[in-house]
Structure formats: C-alpha cells, structure tokens
Amino acid sequence: MKVARLHAGAVLYFDAVRRSSSIREAARRLNVASSAVNRQILRLEQDVGLPLFERLATGVRLTAAREAFARHTIVVLQDAERLSAELDQLIGVHSGHVTVAAAEGICTTVMPDVIAALRAKAPRITVSLRRTESLRIEQALTAGDVDLGVGFDLPVSVGLRRLFAAEFGIGVIMKPDHMLAARAPIPLSACLDYPLILPEDAISIMQLLAPAFLRLNVRPAASVSTNSIDAIRSLVEMGVGIGLQTRFGLDRSLTEQRIAHVPLDAGGPVVSTVSILARAQRALPAPVDMLVQLLADDLRQRQQAEQLS
Numbered sequence: 001m002k003v004a005r006l007h008a009g010a011v012l013y014f015d016a017v018r019r020s021s022s023i024r025e026a027a028r029r030l031n032v033a034s035s036a037v038n039r040q041i042l043r044l045e046q047d048v049g050l051p052l053f054e055r056l057a058t059g060v061r062l063t064a065a066r067e068a069f070a071r072h073t074i075v076v077l078q079d080a081e082r083l084s085a086e087l088d089q090l091i092g093v094h095s096g097h098v099t100v101a102a103a104e105g106i107c108t109t110v111m112p113d114v115i116a117a118l119r120a121k122a123p124r125i126t127v128s129l130r131r132t133e134s135l136r137i138e139q140a141l142t143a144g145d146v147d148l149g150v151g152f153d154l155p156v157s158v159g160l161r162r163l164f165a166a167e168f169g170i171g172v173i174m175k176p177d178h179m180l181a182a183r184a185p186i187p188l189s190a191c192l193d194y195p196l197i198l199p200e201d202a203i204s205i206m207q208l209l210a211p212a213f214l215r216l217n218v219r220p221a222a223s224v225s226t227n228s229i230d231a232i233r234s235l236v237e238m239g240v241g242i243g244l245q246t247r248f249g250l251d252r253s254l255t256e257q258r259i260a261h262v263p264l265d266a267g268g269p270v271v272s273t274v275s276i277l278a279r280a281q282r283a284l285p286a287p288v289d290m291l292v293q294l295l296a297d298d299l300r301q302r303q304q305a306e307q308l309s
C-alpha cells in the first residue's frame with residue numbers, strides 16, 4: 001500500500017518542496033505539474049493560516065512557521081510507512097523500504113552482510129544505504145531523511161533514541177612485518193616515533209584520543225590526514241605509515257594478512273561506541289525493525305569476537 005493513498009497529497013507535496021527547496025524540482029520528483037504542487041501548497045497555507053514558504057526568484061525558502069509543520073509531516077509520513085508495513089504483515093507479506101545513514105567503516109564492513117541477510121529473509125524489502133559522516137547522521141535523522149543512523153560515538157540528542165550500542169577498541173594498524181606489530185598493547189607514546197596517518201580532527205577517534213595526547217603534552221603531527229578510513233587502510237598497506245582506528249573497514253585486509261591491528265595503550269584501552277539511532281517518537285515499521293535486529297546481532301557478534309581475541 002502506498003503512502004499517497006493514506007494521506008492527503010498536500011502533505012506529500014509539502015515534504016517534497018521542503019526537501020528540494022523548489023516547487024519545480026518537487027513537481028519533477030513527484031511527476032506532476034508545477035501548478036498542481038503550487039496549488040496544494042497554497043491550499044495548505046490557507047488551512048494552516050500561515051505562510052510556509054517564502055517565494056524567491058531562485059526557488060522557495062522555508063519560513064519559521066514551517067518548523068512545527070515539518071515535524072508533523074515527518075511523523076505523518078513515517079507513521080504511514082509503518083501502517084503500510086503492518087497491513088502487509090497481516091496478509092503475510094514482508095515489504096517496504098529502509099533508508100540507513102552509516103559511517104564509512106560501517107558501510108563497507110557491516111552493512112553488506114546485514115543487507116544480504118535481510119534480503120534473503122524478506123526479498124521484497126528494499127534498502128537505501130547512504131555513507132554519511134558521523135557528525136551528519138544526527139541531522140539526517142532529525143530531518144526525517146533516513147530511518148536509521150549507525151555510527152561511531154554518536155550523541156543522543158533530544159528527539160533521538162539509541163536502539164543498540166556495542167563497544168570496540170581502538171588499535172594501531174600497520175603492515176604485519178612492522179617492528180611494532182610484536183608489541184601488545186602498543187603505548188601511544190611509541191606511535192609518535194613513526195609516520196602517522198590520522199583521521200581529521202572532526203572524526204570521533206581523534207576526539208577520543210585527545211585527552212591521551214594532552215597527558216603526553218604533544219600535538220600529533222600527521223604525515224597524512226584524511227576523513228576517509230578506507231584511505232588510511234590503503235596507505236598503511238602501502239607502508240606509508242601507521243594508523244589508529246577500530247577494526248571496522250579492515251575485515252578483508254586482516255583476513256588476507258595485509259595489515260595488522262594491535263590494541264592501543266593510552267593510559268588504558270580506548271573504546272569507541274557504535275550506536276544504532278532512530279527518531280525518539282517513532283514506532284519502527286516492521287522492515288526497519290527487522291534490519292535493526294540483524295544489525296544488532298552482527299555488532300554483538302563482532303563485539304564478542306573482539307573480547308575473545
């Protein structure tokens with residue numbers, strides 16, 4: 001059952017204009033005439049009693065009044081998706097769509113297996129996976145652009161809730177024949193004697209390590225800095241330097257012994273928390289809940305395997 005059959009077209013049209021900041025672009029996405037979209041928005045503004053968009057030469061801009069209505073729209077459309085999924089379940093059909101915003105290491109290491117398991121269990125459920133910086137996951141959830149957010153050390157702000165969390169240690173990654181590979185754990189101070197390939201300061205790993213660097217009274221000088229965990233892995237494999245990160249995104253390299261991951265000692269272990277987040281007030285549709293359970297199982301197994309290693 002389609003959402004459009006459950007709720008007035010004006011709500012769908014408002015959401016499309018909100019996302020695209022253009023009546024013409026919203027009409028293109030909805031495959032209707034621009035005049036039809038504009039007519040619905042005008043009718044909606046009349047019903048609300050306040051302007052929702054400011055018309056500009058370059059498009060439209062949301063007014064202050066749209067905030068409350070935008071929150072209502074997100075809830076209405078997400079509840080409609082949940083109802084559609086529940087109705088499908090009553091007739092024995094698992095169908096629907098799930099959109100996930102996930103950090104890079106989660107996208108490459110965890111999500112392919114989870115999505116494959118979901119598709120094997122319910123082939124009519126489709127998935128959109130968006131690689132998203134951890135700092136932007138909160139924004140995507142709050143705006144209603146995604147159903148789930150999965151990332152490292154995510155803040156649980158007002159309006160969001162944590163569905164599951166697992167902890168993973170940050171270690172030193174290097175070529176297997178590197179002289180540090182025989183030490184376990186490796187003191188953070190020892191890493192400073194080698195070229196460092198580090199995440200940029202905005203990445204949560206650097207925020208977790210900041211107190212340890214402060215205790216050492218050093219500011220780490222990176223030979224290479226990047227916001228790509230995959231780039232760090234590639235550079236380490238090439239012998240450019242050593243890196244500091246969790247095991248996420250390293251599965252194949254570790255299995256093929258192209259890289260080693262050794263626990264880090266920064267006055268004790270440094271732990272990164274992987275969380276699954278959703279909007280606080282939303283009842284999860286069955287397809288979203290199915291993916292959450294599979295994802296939580298995968299993270300739980302990874303956490304247990306790391307603790308045993």
